[in-house]
Amino acid sequence: MSGGGASPVPGTARTFGERLRAAVAERGPLVVGVDPHASLLAQWGLADDADGLRAFARTVLDACAAHACALKPQSAFFERHGSRGITVLEELLGAARERGVLTILDVKRGDIGSTMGGYADAYLRPGAPLEADAVTVSPYLGFGSLAPALELAAQHGKGVFVLALTSNPDGPEVQHAARAHVPAADAAPAKGSPAGSGGTDASSVARTMADHARAANLAEIAQAGLDPAQAWGSTGLVIGATVGEALRELGIVVAATRAPVLAPGYGAQGAGPEDRAAVFGAAADRVLVSLSRGVLSAGPDPQALSTRAEELAAAYAL
Numbered sequence: 001m002s003g004g005g006a007s008p009v010p011g012t013a014r015t016f017g018e019r020l021r022a023a024v025a026e027r028g029p030l031v032v033g034v035d036p037h038a039s040l041l042a043q044w045g046l047a048d049d050a051d052g053l054r055a056f057a058r059t060v061l062d063a064c065a066a067h068a069c070a071l072k073p074q075s076a077f078f079e080r081h082g083s084r085g086i087t088v089l090e091e092l093l094g095a096a097r098e099r100g101v102l103t104i105l106d107v108k109r110g111d112i113g114s115t116m117g118g119y120a121d122a123y124l125r126p127g128a129p130l131e132a133d134a135v136t137v138s139p140y141l142g143f144g145s146l147a148p149a150l151e152l153a154a155q156h157g158k159g160v161f162v163l164a165l166t167s168n169p170d171g172p173e174v175q176h177a178a179r180a181h182v183p184a185a186d187a188a189p190a191k192g193s194p195a196g197s198g199g200t201d202a203s204s205v206a207r208t209m210a211d212h213a214r215a216a217n218l219a220e221i222a223q224a225g226l227d228p229a230q231a232w233g234s235t236g237l238v239i240g241a242t243v244g245e246a247l248r249e250l251g252i253v254v255a256a257t258r259a260p261v262l263a264p265g266y267g268a269q270g271a272g273p274e275d276r277a278a279v280f281g282a283a284a285d286r287v288l289v290s291l292s293r294g295v296l297s298a299g300p301d302p303q304a305l306s307t308r309a310e311e312l313a314a315a316y317a318l
Ligand SMILES: O=c1ccn([C@@H]2O[C@H](COP(=O)(O)O)[C@@H](O)[C@H]2O)c(=O)[nH]1
Pocket: 033, 035, 074, 106, 165, 166, 167, 168, 238, 239, 240, 264, 265, 266, 267, 268, 269, 290, 291, 292, 293, 294
């Protein structure tokens, strides 16, 4: 399996980025979304309640763990069941952790820094009831507001995935918006501006997030003494596989960020295996292929679900 060079030894990597790189090298790029939609529970013959959630989550973990680098529970579908749903989410996160399966909790949190500290504590502190290996975060209050999450993640070998270019068609009205931008001295140049110019240029919100992720990852990689040509950072980006030419149009050089890319949009949202290289180019080896309904629609038979995950992992391998 192509992983962009020498792979870290599973179990010895310390940072989240390196733990994730090891998992991808071992089991491929598939991230299975645990999204217990009411319609899927019905399709699986399960009740739309906490017992139904529990059976659903356990079946997905058992059937898909061997074919996925991580599971991505979608918090919304657990939260809609209130405290009983959250209990099931806790159980799933704990069971995955016991089995050594990485979890990316898709909860898209973002708030002022002091409150962000609370969210970080809830999801990234070892021993927290909802401890995950990584969370999705929304930078709509500014990248700096995410600092408590990035700091706690760094302390404990956890990760964050920052929304940059989401897979939904409404995203561009915010994410493509231009802002006056003074690039960091080492940032990749915006499209049409000279490398290393360091001057003010127009940049999109999405590119600003990519620049921040790049700075965080290069600092982490240097501090950890990792090979900057191979290592993955722990500050990931969420970039939908449905974004078409947007990366090129916005001058976002994903390969330079060293960020793992959580890429939803495959399957039910229309993107396919061909979009891995077409959209992400030189960064395709760092793309995590996130599929929820595309996998889950094969259930509830565990063997059928496992086979679907295995087939998709093969179809999306580079
Ligand atoms: O830009 C984004 C960010 C997150 N998502 C989430 O991914 C899954 C997609 O589910 P599918 O069934 O594979 O379409 C879902 O949990 C979304 O909330 C996204 O789709 N796009």
